[in-house]
Amino acid sequence: MITFRESSIGRRPLVLGAATLLVAALISPVRSARGEEALTFDGLYKSFGVRGLEFSDRLLSLKDSIVSMKGYMAPPLKAESHFFVLTREPMALCPFCQSDAEWPLDIVVIYLDGTAPLVSAGDPITVHGRLQVGSWTDPETGFVSQVRIVDAAFRRS
Amino acid sequence: MISRISALAAALMLSAAGTAFGQTIYPLDRAEILAGSQFDFKVEFPPVQDASAVSVTINGQDAKSVLTQPADFLPSEDGERSALWIRGATLAKPGKYVVEATVRGAEPVRVTWEVFATPARKAKNVILFIGDGMSVAHRTAARILSKGLKEGRYGGELAIDDMPYMALVSTSGTDSVVTDSANSMSAYTTGHKSCVNALGVYCAHNKNTLDHPKVETIAELVKRRSDMAVGVVTNTEIEDATPAGMVSHTRRRADYNDIVGMFYQVQPDVIMGGGSPNFLPKSTPGSKRTDDKDFLKQFQDAGYSFVTSNTELKAAVQPGHTAKKLLGLFNTGNMDGALDRRLLKKGSVDKFPDQPDLTDQVGAALDILSKRDKGFVLMVESGHIDKYSHVLDWERAIFDTIMLDNAVKLAKDFAAKKNDTLVIVVADHAHPVSIVGTYDDDRKGDTARDKLGVYDEAKFPNYPPADAEGYPTSVEVSRRLAFVFGAFPDHCDTIRPHTEGPNVPAVKGDDGKYIANEKNCSGPQAVRRTGNLPTNQPQDVHAADDVVLTAIGPGAEQFHGRIDNTRVFRYMANALGLAKP
Numbered sequence: 204m205i206t207f208r209e210s211s212i213g214r215r216p217l218v219l220g221a222a223t224l225l226v227a228a229l230i231s232p233v234r235s236a237r238g239e240e241a242l243t244f245d246g247l248y249k250s251f252g253v254r255g256l257e258f259s260d261r262l263l264s265l266k267d268s269i270v271s272m273k274g275y276m277a278p279p280l281k282a283e284s285h286f287f288v289l290t291r292e293p294m295a296l297c298p299f300c301q302s303d304a305e306w307p308l309d310i311v312v313i314y315l316d317g318t319a320p321l322v323s324a325g326d327p328i329t330v331h332g333r334l335q336v337g338s339w340t341d342p343e344t345g346f347v348s349q350v351r352i353v354d355a356a357f358r359r360s
Numbered sequence: 361m362i363s364r365i366s367a368l369a370a371a372l373m374l375s376a377a378g379t380a381f382g383q384t385i386y387p388l389d390r391a392e393i394l395a396g397s398q399f400d401f402k403v404e405f406p407p408v409q410d411a412s413a414v415s416v417t418i419n420g421q422d423a424k425s426v427l428t429q430p431a432d433f434l435p436s437e438d439g440e441r442s443a444l445w446i447r448g449a450t451l452a453k454p455g456k457y458v459v460e461a462t463v464r465g466a467e468p469v470r471v472t473w474e475v476f477a478t479p480a481r482k483a484k485n486v487i488l489f490i491g492d493g494m495s496v497a498h499r500t501a502a503r504i505l506s507k508g509l510k511e512g513r514y515g516g517e518l519a520i521d522d523m524p525y526m527a528l529v530s531t532s533g534t535d536s537v538v539t540d541s542a543n544s545m546s547a548y549t550t551g552h553k554s555c556v557n558a559l560g561v562y563c564a565h566n567k568n569t570l571d572h573p574k575v576e577t578i579a580e581l582v583k584r585r586s587d588m589a590v591g592v593v594t595n596t597e598i599e600d601a602t603p604a605g606m607v608s609h610t611r612r613r614a615d616y617n618d619i620v621g622m623f624y625q626v627q628p629d630v631i632m633g634g635g636s637p638n639f640l641p642k643s644t645p646g647s648k649r650t651d652d653k654d655f656l657k658q659f660q661d662a663g664y665s666f667v668t669s670n671t672e673l674k675a676a677v678q679p680g681h682t683a684k685k686l687l688g689l690f691n692t693g694n695m696d697g698a699l700d701r702r703l704l705k706k707g708s709v710d711k712f713p714d715q716p717d718l719t720d721q722v723g724a725a726l727d728i729l730s731k732r733d734k735g736f737v738l739m740v741e742s743g744h745i746d747k748y749s750h751v752l753d754w755e756r757a758i759f760d761t762i763m764l765d766n767a768v769k770l771a772k773d774f775a776a777k778k779n780d781t782l783v784i785v786v787a788d789h790a791h792p793v794s795i796v797g798t799y800d801d802d803r804k805g806d807t808a809r810d811k812l813g814v815y816d817e818a819k820f821p822n823y824p825p826a827d828a829e830g831y832p833t834s835v836e837v838s839r840r841l842a843f844v845f846g847a848f849p850d851h852c853d854t855i856r857p858h859t860e861g862p863n864v865p866a867v868k869g870d871d872g873k874y875i876a877n878e879k880n881c882s883g884p885q886a887v888r889r890t891g892n893l894p895t896n897q898p899q900d901v902h903a904a905d906d907v908v909l910t911a912i913g914p915g916a917e918q919f920h921g922r923i924d925n926t927r928v929f930r931y932m933a934n935a936l937g938l939a940k941p
Contacts, residue, residue, distance in 0.1 A: 256646035
């Protein structure tokens with residue numbers, strides 16, 4: 204079982220030389236300028252059905268790699284948090300707060316490197332961090348996730 | 361700060377003790393209880409009391425001797441109060457019951473219940489259709505789009521209108537004038553009022569959402585007391601409030617994983633809707649469970665045929681089939697509405713291209729349930745009339761009103777064969793919606809207000825004639841209904857159908873307040889509307905207006921005038937003679 208705490212301890216500082224960046228940019232069209240693999244919501248799963256989802260081969264191959272991903276910050280429970288949910292589209296409702304709101308299935312849970320203030324759910328953001336894949340239950344909230352980006356930072360995109 | 365709160369709490373507790381004010385008796389005053397139905401009896405005594413200081417009587421006798429179940433006195437429940445529980449109580453004898461709860465030396469708190477018997481059974485089957493949130497304007501718009509309107513006359517009748525009996529139903533719950541789909545459905549399925557977000561319980565003060573005083577649902581009743589079959593059919597997630605209301609007991613409708621367990625416990629013979637992730641163990645990608653229970657396997661082990669598409673559904677009920685129990689889950693989330701499935705192909709139609717229509721679901725349900733010779737209770741919900749109204753997406757709401765009408769027609773045709781089935785069509789609550797004219801692209805001017813024709817200038821909308829299933833073949837016409845919402849967040853109104861996908865009117869801003877979704881703000885006549893709701897509300901809200909009920913079949917004659925929502929349960933119980941052992 205993958206646990207967030209263990210992974211946190213193994214956190215790697217993101218220091219990349221200029222040469223690495225150049226090579227990375229040349230060998231992979233989806234590799235960002237910072238040397239990260241760019242993930243998209245469309246690329247997370249290869250099948251999507253009533254009996255469950257199947258991770259894409261690329262997602263599985265990027266386990267524990269540094270990735271970047273664009274999306275929207277879902278309305279969080281608290282104004283400042285180290286934990287939020289990244290969604291494909293802006294979420295009108297806050298499933299944490301409204302009992303009849305539901306999460307989409309293809310969410311990505313973000314664990315930040317520190318706490319950060321909330322941005323508007325309507326503004327796209329780009330998250331950078333290390334990819335984790337597999338079922339994981341957050342010990343504080345009981346929130347179960349399949350895909351996470353940990354040790355993460357984000358910026359408005 | 362903490363000490364100030366404690367001091368205040370202590371002062372309040374002292375004053376409560378001094379006046380003996382604050383005992384609460386569940387079921388609440390004026391409850392109507394079906395003779396022989398089960399309920400949890402609870403009395404709360406704030407603050408904490410000694411057992412010897414309290415007494416509870418029913419018609420002057422000790423409560424536990426009347427309710428014939430053991431009593432459990434909790435001196436300190438949640439550390440906040442004392443509580444007397446008598447779980448699974450029944451009252452067999454009809455009549456008036458006066459319940460008194462007394463703390464030594466003070467005036468008693470008193471409630472009165474009516475326990476009602478039922479006449480001889482009139483109906484073999486009951487089919488309860490819920491148009492979630494369906495208000496009068498939805499009904500009118502569905503009639504215009506489906507039947508046409510020329511020179512003030514409609515081109516035909518909707519099946520939901522063409523019923524011999526009609527009543528106005530009031531929907532308020534125990535806590536608020538405005539209800540939600542949980543407590544309103546709970547009133548229909550249990551005959552007891554409840555509070556917002558609650559299903560099959562009275563809302564006591566318990567911290568545990570699953571430990572509030574329970575009342576029996578009609579599905580549990582017929583399963584416990586007869587060999588009748590039960591069906592629960594929806595196009596929302598099966599765990600959503602309306603379908604959950606058939607089987608659930610929770611203070612919090614969002615307890616989806618527990619609700620799946622409650623479906624498994626009651627085992628309705630037919631279960632159909634969306635919402636598969638709460639059936640999958642948490643190790644399966646896409647699961648929303650927090651444990652390792654595999655309910656797809658458990659239901660199949662219990663004899664259910666499991667289907668995931670319309671093709672599989674049709675195969676499961678082809679002539680000569682032997683399916684007695686059916687679980688159909690057709691989407692991971694809510695199933696897509698009729699407008700997306702038929703015309704626009706948005707929502708999740710690309711991921712789930714073979715979802716059944718509500719008519720397919722009802723046809724299959726009737727096929728299975730009608731083979732049970734002791735009769736059945738079937739609940740069918742068209743759930744997105746509400747959900748699309750919340751997001752100010754009226755065309756989608758109206759297509760799902762037409763879909764409800766088609767499903768009702770199917771049920772009426774079934775019922776007409778033997779005249780032994782009571783068919784009821786009702787909303788669970790209203791939305792603040794109205795039709796005020798038409799938006800006409802050919803009117804002079806550039807703004808939304810210029811394009812709005814009212815009174816004689818509205819004329820009639822120019823939707824194309826409906827197809828064989830009663831749906832207009834397009835909603836993108838030059839003169840559209842001006843279908844308006846009376847309560848809304850900040851948003852941009854495009855005065856056009858949302859052909860790009862279901863509408864998202866507002867999003868949460870930096871400061872946590874809901875603001876207009878800018879995606880809607882750039883169309884030709886898009887107009888910014890300043891919200892009239894509190895800024896923490898992201899969408900339209902429910903209205904307290906009464907809703908219309910129509911009915912046909914044995915027992916339908918009970919519905920007339922204005923009734924409370926609890927009477928829908930009572931009249932179904934009367935029709936089925938459910939007080940009889």
